Amino acid sequence: MDWTYIQGILMLAGINMITVLGLSLLTGFTGLFSFGHAGFMAIGAYIGTWISASPASTPAGLGWPFIFSIFGGGIAAGLVSYLIGRITLKLKGDYFCIATLGFGEAIRLIFNNVNRFGGARGWPGVPGKSTFLAILIADVIAVLVLANIVNSKHGRNMIAVREEELAAQTAGIDVFRYKMISLVISAIYAGVAGVFLAHYMTFIQPKMFSLTKSTELTIIVIFGGLGSISGSVLGALVLTALPEILRAFEIWRLVFYGAAVILIMVSRPKGLMGGMELTPSGIRKAMAERNALREAKAKLLAEAQEGEEQ
């Protein structure tokens, strides 16, 4: 295995990671499941490509620098998610999930039929601007921004919505607003990831953003552990690399992939990290929780025994 090959896998994992981190905020921290985030990636990919593709290429683009693509793709996905959110976020749990599924497929079919963007044949000649360094920087920023949101009152309000929506309402939390913010941020992440994906593949096609892609992203979030940023990072690395590692199994590759995911989910039902964070403060917190449980048990046991003796 040479470095180019490994680097390629890492870049793909890094791109997936950006979407997964955003989806982690929506699913892991706010408790809303989505099966349409490939749709937001598609919007990012197409808008990003339109901004950066050379005017001489077919279909023609604007030929602007890559950085405009990143912002343009992210903002476009965010705006669309805002509109979708206004319509669907009033729906409860499962119904929201179904609505996102419909949205994701609709976006794919729209791009299939927009000839200006290449239609079903796709859009070749996207400039190969996604470098290893650019993806790495994007991932670091994505992690930092997410961690800082989660560890603030805004993040805690989202977690409250996930834990107990009614109690969150009566605790003065504007549930709709926080669901909306969470959705928009996750869509911006997906849009940016879409831009990187397009500029890594140098070719985009609506087929790349199918329901399978959306499902894969949600699986990674659950696999990594809901409510854990480190889980999402690990999940994206492991599940993107796994099919490559399993290449030796040739046609049985995806069967083993499925089996491996099932095996890990059965042995760790809460995902790889199970809500824990692999940071010094995250580990301290987990230890404190464990100690507190032990102490509380001991205390209650002592009280019960005292009661019996009396």
Next chain:
Amino acid sequence: MTASPILHIKDLTKRFGGLIAVDNVSFDVPEGGIIGLIGPNGAGKTTIFNLITGIYKPTSGSIEFKNNSLLGLEPFRIAEKGITRTFQNIRLFKNLSVFDNVLTACHRNANYNFAEAIFRLPRFRTQEKELMEKTEQLLDIMGLLCYKDLIANNLPYGLQRRLEIVRALALNPILLLLDEPAAGMNPDETEQLMGLIARIRDDFKLSVLVIEHHMDLVMGVCENIVVLNFGEKIAEGNADEISKNPLVIEAYLGTPEEAANA
């Protein structure tokens, strides 16, 4: 001595299809008062709480808080105005620690925005520190500090109820609604709770409306009691008056004929 009412409920009615859950109920909660809401199962007590906190919309009637109507406001707006509650079937943030449950509810004491949080600006840091201190203080006053790292779900039942009250207090309420706070508690715990409710009222300068089945709690701590039966108010008065009211006795124990027939 009659203090001006902090909560004024007039001709409140709520229908669910053909069922009248609350029928023309009127009563007041005076400032600084502890008012009890009692009645047999299905009398409409919790429905009244859901109407006050905006979870249900009333069919007719009015609810005024500090002389402002609460009708049509979303639940979180009503909480912002200073009405918080606990639930009959405890609704904690189960997978969070005791500390985080209260810290989350303290959110109204900080007003930094997303950008300030993302870039960890000074206002974020000072306000977060204040939130932590306030949380610690509240847990200390309410005797839960020793459990602060425990996941809420692992707390003993009685302490879960207490934590729910602390979480409500974290919002600096003016009016606290307690829905069966003594449910499932033994007499010892109930007595402790009575003391706690009175202390909260004095220390936090608030008014309390409490739904309860434990008669000793209601009689012991409430200054005024409203009795509901089948959605209607059948009596109002202090503990003494209520316990002698024939309508109340009938609602709880049945009429002599029924007893004879049984």
